[in-house]
Amino acid sequence: MRLKIIFWVIIVLLTFFQASFWQLNIVLLIAASWGLLRDIRESMLVFFVCGLLLDTASGHDLGVWTFVFILVALITAAWRARFVPSVRSAGFATMLLFYIPIALINSILAKIFYNFLVSGNFVFVPDFKSYLGILIVSLVIFPLIAFVSSQSEAQTSSGLSLRGNL
Amino acid sequence: MQPPPRTSSSNSQFLILLLTLSVFIFILGKTPVGHIYFTASGWALTPVQKLVYKTGNRVGRDIDFWTTMRRLSQRDRALRLQYAQVVSENAKYQTLARENEALKSQLTTFGAGSNKQIETQVAAIAPDMKISSGSNSGIRSGDAVVLGNWLIGQVVIVEANSAVVKLTTSPDLKLSVATTGDAKGVSVGQFNASILLDKVLPSERLDEGDLVLTTGDNPGIPKGLVVGKIVATDKNNAEIFQTARVEPLASFGDLDNVFVVEGPR
Numbered sequence: 001m002r003l004k005i006i007f008w009v010i011i012v013l014l015t016f017f018q019a020s021f022w023q024l025n026i027v028l029l030i031a032a033s034w035g036l037l038r039d040i041r042e043s044m045l046v047f048f049v050c051g052l053l054l055d056t057a058s059g060h061d062l063g064v065w066t067f068v069f070i071l072v073a074l075i076t077a078a079w080r081a082r083f084v085p086s087v088r089s090a091g092f093a094t095m096l097l098f099y100i101p102i103a104l105i106n107s108i109l110a111k112i113f114y115n116f117l118v119s120g121n122f123v124f125v126p127d128f129k130s131y132l133g134i135l136i137v138s139l140v141i142f143p144l145i146a147f148v149s150s151q152s153e154a155q156t157s158s159g160l161s162l163r164g165n166l
Numbered sequence: 167m168q169p170p171p172r173t174s175s176s177n178s179q180f181l182i183l184l185l186t187l188s189v190f191i192f193i194l195g196k197t198p199v200g201h202i203y204f205t206a207s208g209w210a211l212t213p214v215q216k217l218v219y220k221t222g223n224r225v226g227r228d229i230d231f232w233t234t235m236r237r238l239s240q241r242d243r244a245l246r247l248q249y250a251q252v253v254s255e256n257a258k259y260q261t262l263a264r265e266n267e268a269l270k271s272q273l274t275t276f277g278a279g280s281n282k283q284i285e286t287q288v289a290a291i292a293p294d295m296k297i298s299s300g301s302n303s304g305i306r307s308g309d310a311v312v313l314g315n316w317l318i319g320q321v322v323i324v325e326a327n328s329a330v331v332k333l334t335t336s337p338d339l340k341l342s343v344a345t346t347g348d349a350k351g352v353s354v355g356q357f358n359a360s361i362l363l364d365k366v367l368p369s370e371r372l373d374e375g376d377l378v379l380t381t382g383d384n385p386g387i388p389k390g391l392v393v394g395k396i397v398a399t400d401k402n403n404a405e406i407f408q409t410a411r412v413e414p415l416a417s418f419g420d421l422d423n424v425f426v427v428e429g430p431r
Contacts, residue, residue, distance in 0.1 A: 016211075016218040040177050048184045052191070056207045057215065062195030063188065070188040074181065117192070 003152045012053060019057035024133050025107055026141070027054055031069065032106050033145035035076040036084060036099055047073035061118055068113045072106045079105075096142050103138045104131060265423055271314050272425050281388065283312075283425040291419050293358055295319060295331040299426070302326050308386035310427045316415050317341075317380060317391035318424055329426075333418055334361055334393050342383035343393055345376040353378060353393050353412060361394050361412040372399045372410050386429035 015027050031050045035043035051069030055062050079102045084095075108124075115123045194200060265285070272283060286299035299305055301324050311318040311331045320339060323330040332339040336355040343353045343363065349370035354362045363378055376396045382389025394412040401408040 013218065016215055017222055019215070041180050044177075044181055044184055048188065051188065055191075055195075056204075056211065059204055059208060062200040062203055063190075063192030064195065066188040067192045070185050074185075077181070 003148055007148055007152075011050060015050070015053040015057045019054065019059070024130060024137060025110055026137060028069070028072065028106055028110055029103050029134065029137055029141050030145060031073070032076055032103050033099060033142050034149070035073060036080055036095065036102065037146055037149045040077060040080070043076070044070075044073050047076075064114060064117045067117065068110050071113055072110050075109060076102055076106060092143075092146060095146070096139075099142050100135060100138050103142075104134055107131075107134050261422075268313070268423050268425075272312075282428045284428065285423060285425055287423055288421050289328065291421075294322075294336065295333055295418065295421075295424075297321075297329050297331060297424065297426070298327070300325045300327045300329045303426075304428060305329050305426050306429065309429050310387045310391065311424050312391060312427055313421065313424050315390070315392055317387065317393050318418065318421070320384075320386060321426060331424075333358065334414060335359055335418070341387065341393060342381045343378045344381050345372060345378055345396065347371050347373055347376050349376075350381070351407075356411075360397075361414070363396065363410040363412050364407060366408045366410070368401065368403070368406075368408050370408070372396060372401070372408060374399060378412050388427060 011027065011030065014030070018025065018027055027050045031043070031047045034046045037043075038046070047069045048066060051066035054065040054069070058065065079098075083098050107130075112122060112124055115121065195203075269285065272285075282304075284299060284303050284305060286297045286303065286305075288295060289298045290296040295311070295318065297305075297311070305321055305324055307321055307324050309321045311321060317334055319331040319333040319336065321329050322332045322338075332355075334341070334353065334355060335358045337357070339355050341353045342350075344350045345363075347370075349366050349372050351363050351366035351370075354364055356362050361378070363372070366372060374396050378393040378396065380387050380389055380391045380393060392415060394414045396410045397413045398411040399408065400410065
């Protein structure tokens, strides 16, 4: 429980930081990690709350980020349903390999959806520098979230556990 | 470890619920309710956001500061290296300038028609001077070693690329000399520190400050070279000869370059 509280405090802080400074959608990357590692209901809720927090912190266009995050959550769920059950038993490294593509896809699609919902145009401008940033940040975030997830599962003894694989 | 459960119908319902909710919020955001929401949340969250922004800015500035410091430190290190290079270059040019000056002075002193001189470097000084040129450069035993008009010593041993010089302060080197006051005598080195002017007749005048010059009677030593300066005289009527203590013009330890005067071949 304590870990979850810390997790949410960090999410809230990161949301504010993201709304103030960062171009990189770090909250989305965290939500995607959670989405791959945790129970589907919980991960959906995380996506939804993260989107709502980001909307609140951004201070304009209420519901845009919430809607975008839910769309991305659907894509993550589809990815998860297609690949994760078969790779989960392979261990942490394989999970990380399956996380990085979905993190990139989510970031790119989130940008496209957001631009569409705000301006009404589908705009896609490849930004390889930010993709590299996503890759690097993913390599840091995913192990952290995996650790929090496994600790949280160990505490509650409910839901799925990746401890054996980690 | 259990595999994650596949999306069940309850999960799908939950998904649809969240999707509907997000669409509802999105639509709500387009109405005045959105404005009210932001006004209320802004009132509650702006101080927090301000704090986060300030903290983030401060952290950003700190990172910027340390990055700048690191860059400056690297630049400083590069400049120090450049400075060291410049100093070493400068030292090289100063050495060249000194050598050039010494050569010029030597040419002025001896003139174009004089004996050939070979410039060489001092390799060691104690107990005898060692120079870094030898028979390959044309140096022979008995040649005088000078700096300007000052006699440093005489070459006694010659190797192919080095030679040993007996200094004027060496007890092994005896020279026929005369003072600037015309007193004749013999100079003998004293413990490699000073020179004794000996065999001067009592009738001759010795004054402190007189220069002691070679007479040219020693083979290989040209006439008129300065051996040193009288710093103390000793005239004892009971003795057959009077003596004087002579100091070299400068310390041999300060010498970098000297010249070997080729004697008659």
